[in-house]
Amino acid sequence: MTGTEDVLLVHGGTPLEGEIRVRGAKNLVPKAMVAALLGSGPSRLRNVPDIRDVRVVRGLLQLHGVTVRPGEEPGELILDPSHVESANVADIDAHAGSSRIPILFCGPLLHRLGHAFIPGLGGCDIGGRPIDFHFEVLRQFGATIEKRADGQYLEAPQRLRGCKIRLPYPSVGSTEQVLLTAVLAEGVTELSNAAVEPEIEDLICVLQKMGAIISMDTDRTIRITGVDSLGGYNHRALPDRLEAASWASAALATEGNIYVRGAQQRSMMTFLNTYRRVGGAFEIDDEGIRFWHPGGPLNAIALETDVHPGFQTDWQQPLVVALTQASGLSIVHETVYESRLGFTSALNQMGAHIQLYRECLGGSDCRFGQRNFLHSAVVSGPTKLQGADLVIPDLRGGFSYLIAALAAQGTSRVHGIDLINRGYENFMEKLVELGAKVELPGGALV
Ligand SMILES: CC(=O)N[C@H]1[C@@H](OP(=O)(O)OP(=O)(O)OC[C@H]2O[C@@H](n3ccc(=O)[nH]c3=O)[C@H](O)[C@@H]2O)O[C@H](CO)[C@@H](O)[C@@H]1O
Ligand SMILES: C=C(OP(=O)(O)O)C(=O)O
Structure with missing residues (x-):
């Protein structure tokens, strides 16, 4: 992909609706x-x-x-x-x-x-x-x-x-x-x-x-x-529970409804409990899981990432976008990576209110406390998001920016989208299938 093609224009404000399929896990x-x-x-x-x-x-x-x-x-x-x-x-x-x-x-x-x-x-x-x-x-x-x-x-x-x-x-x-x-x-x-x-x-x-x-x-x-x-x-290969959760968060943040064919309950139990606490709805069948925003306000929560069977760190970034739409103060304590909250500064530019802290907030002390790492966040919501120019920092942060751009009012230019291909299969085709209004520069539909 060349430099100019590596940008996606995202026209926000349309709920993602429809069905996509996840295949084998990137991490297996x-x-x-x-x-x-x-x-x-x-x-x-x-x-x-x-x-x-x-x-x-x-x-x-x-x-x-x-x-x-x-x-x-x-x-x-x-x-x-x-x-x-x-x-x-x-x-x-x-x-x-x-x-x-x-x-x-x-x-x-x-x-x-x-x-x-x-x-x-x-x-x-x-x-x-x-x-x-x-x-x-x-x-x-x-x-x-x-x-x-x-x-x-x-x-x-x-x-x-x-x-x-x-x-x-x-x-x-x-x-x-x-x-x-x-x-x-x-x-x-x-x-x-x-x-x-x-x-x-x-x-x-x-x-x-x-x-x-x-x-x-x-x-x-x-x-x-x-x-x-x-x-x-x-x-x-077992299905990709990280991709499945990313689309689940996209459904919540855009007030949409997505059936993720291939998603499996067993490997996603902790995510599903959290999704329900936030106010997201889901329905499980033998072939996959349907995720949707049931209407009404979402709930602020305290969330701590951890090793399995805790809340997987790769689920964190996409869910934080949905938390910007929840009523009240959510606390996110990232205990697996010391620098996984930097992506939130771009969300703040879009209108979110997210404050980072060096302390271990909302739960247990972790390896990063007292060590100068901004690894806890307080997300204050709900906030309206506005389209912005975004540069993708990493895989999940990149997907989170896509979700934020889709949930925002107006148009965003998302740079560096090729990075997402590292872990999300055919993500642009999937976005189009779900009704997202996205285009490559020059007006070409994806
Ligand atoms: C390809 C793949 O499967 N990637 C996943 C894998 O990454 P990965 O296997 O790299 O992650 P690890 O579980 O090893 O890392 C967890 C923590 O251990 C630390 N550490 C790790 C190794 C080491 O030699 N020294 C050390 O200090 C890391 O800095 C990190 O703070 O597990 C992570 C945690 O679930 C996921 O976020 C990644 O998606
Ligand atoms: C951190 C991730 O992966 P990797 O270990 O491949 O960088 C991820 O999948 O979110």
Whole structure:
């Protein structure tokens, strides 16, 4: 997409109404693709969305010698890792792209090749996002790590060994790092304080299908018994609960009514409880969930993001737009990322009243209290929003700006919309299907 095309004109004031479909989760699919590297035979992954993070990982896998081709059904990929040993990764930096997934290649490549190179990582700029836990656990498995100017070089002088690990915080990526490394390591790995997000459970399902032995206790402990080899898998990715919640928030903020085909109650329970507390309505059936604004005022709430089963941080930004329309003072305490509220300054330019605080407001103390991070917000509503010139800062912040522009009076110019393609499949087509009045510069309808 060129610079001029990377702008969307949004004419606000029309409720979003209709039906859209969500496919496999952005936070599972690329990782299941990486898991295919561990197998001795081909894997079949279904329900794969056409998003940039998937394309980035596909490019990286191909660079490592994995053949990736479409299967028979739409959204199906066949991943064949038979030729990994002969791969040439000279061009890897150009393929790392905007995703955080390259860090998860470490374990599989160390098992397969005895060495790995990890280029710079992408992902959303919503905090420091260090990768110290990842390297610490890899060292415990027996890997050596050397930081060079162009990235990190890792080696496994001998077969990696299972170990006892306690994460300082239940990090999603570090838990996945342990899983993808421990399954082929020698002996047993015990991981405590693990993250237990639904996407992690689904990755465990993928690995079990490949032949891994993994058990999960109720106290965030995961035990993995290493095996000597793994086969391929056949798996349908769990649906994207983050995209589903984004459209749910869009329905609320625009006073609309959206049926999200593919949305699943089980992985969204905490979101659904919050949605109901705010005053949003929903109806669940076997195929999806309908979300709508039932009319009348919305309720202000106190909200704290947390690791699963808490309120997922990626749900926060879109819901904050809906909270600008609630009556009274809402409190939002972001405990997962230290800098995930910066997007609210643009909402204030549109007419919202959102004040940020360094203190931990509205609940428990978190890692970011007393540390100078503006990680709590007080949202005062309801406020009328006006169209504005907006520059998308990150994936969910970007979707939030789209929602705000759609809920606002007048026209907004939203710059940097291509960033949204990283995690939302066909979002412009979906907007049009839902009746949004959006156009590319020059008057072209999307
Ligand atoms: C591709 C993907 O799945 N992304 C998700 C994943 O990101 P990701 O796996 O990067 O997020 P983590 O759960 O690892 O990060 C959580 C917290 O741990 C900290 N941390 C993490 C690793 C580390 O080595 N050191 C460290 O300090 C981070 O800075 C952050 O404050 O989980 C996040 C939390 O649910 C989601 O918002 C992201 O959408
Ligand atoms: C923070 C996110 O993703 P990533 O970890 O890929 O940056 C997100 O999906 O909102």
